[in-house]
Amino acid sequence: MTALPPGPAAPVRRAALPLALCAALATALTGCGEDPDAGTNGVGKLEATAIEKKAKAAADAADAVRVAGTLVSKGGTYKLNMRLKKSGGVGSVTSKNSTFELLRIEDALFLKADAGFWVHADSDGKGDDAEPGEEDVAAAEKLDDKYVKVPEDDPAYKQLRGFTDMNVLLDGLLGLHGKLSKGDRATIGGVRTIEIMGGEGNGGTLAVSLEGKPYPVQLDRAGDAGILTLGEWGQDFPLEAPDKDETVDYGRQLPRAND
Structure with a gap:
């Protein structure tokens, strides 16, 4: 008996294996036609600049x-957790020896901290204050746990306000140094991102949402100057001045917190 030649189904069966293999490895291989920018906003296709x-x-x-996150600035290390918008901000700042809360509504800036902050605060920033007395x-x-309004002419006002000013803080943080290049893709907080780097990472690395x-x-940040996360973009939040019974007049120039 003469063997019949293979029917048209045979080539289809032979093709099935590589197609199935390609589908199975799609998460690891891009050569099978998977587009890494599928379902994204498309910025991953752009140049770093x-x-x-x-x-x-x-x-x-x-x-x-x-x-x-953490911010290293002028020799001090701070942990920030601030919510910011154009008209003000609210949140907490932690330095080496203290934690304090900040609230700003337009130009009115309030600081709240516990008694330990005020006892150990440095009045001139030189770290040479004597041990606190009973007074x-x-x-x-x-x-303790009261809001103190910071006078606008107080030397501490400008520094503290900077933590609550959305434009100032972002302008100071988002700049990368050196020639820009694209880095890795990652998922941060459930969000797909693409990295851009300054000076191959030595000038800072910024992860941008895809x-x-x-x-x-x-x-x-460049120079090990801290790592910060930015989120809740565009989500409004209330800013309300503290009640009078929650505020106290410090009565003299505010001291500086020791780092």
Whole structure:
């Protein structure tokens, strides 16, 4: 008996194996036709300079943001957890020896801390204050967990306000140094991102969202100057002045917190 030649089904069966293999490995191999930018906002296809431009534009246009993480500035290390918008901000700042809360509504800036902050605060920033006496301790207890309005002519006002000013803080944080290049893709807080790097990472690394608007998501600052996450873009929040019974007049120039 003469063997019949293979029917048309045979080539189909032979093709089935590589097609199935390609589908199974799609998460690991891009050669099978998977588009890494599928379902994204498309900024991953752009050059690093264009990604940075779009990220800054998105940040500038946003009405609000939460900034959290570690910031190293002028020799001091701070942990921030601030919610910011154009008209003010609210949140906490932790330095080496103290934690305090800040609230700003337009130009009115309030600081709230426990008695320990006021007892151990440094009045001139030189770290040479004498041990607090009974009078200092008593005064600190009156300020415990109360809002103190910071006078606009106080030297501490400008520094503290900077933590609550969305434009100032973002302008100071989002700049990368050196020639820009694209880095890795990652998922941060459930958000797909693309990295752009300054000076191959030595000038800082910024992760930009690949979902929705290309907001900055995480910043690794140059020179080990801290890592900050940015989120809740455009989510409004209330800013309310504290009640009179929650506020106390400090009565003299505010001291500086020791780092």
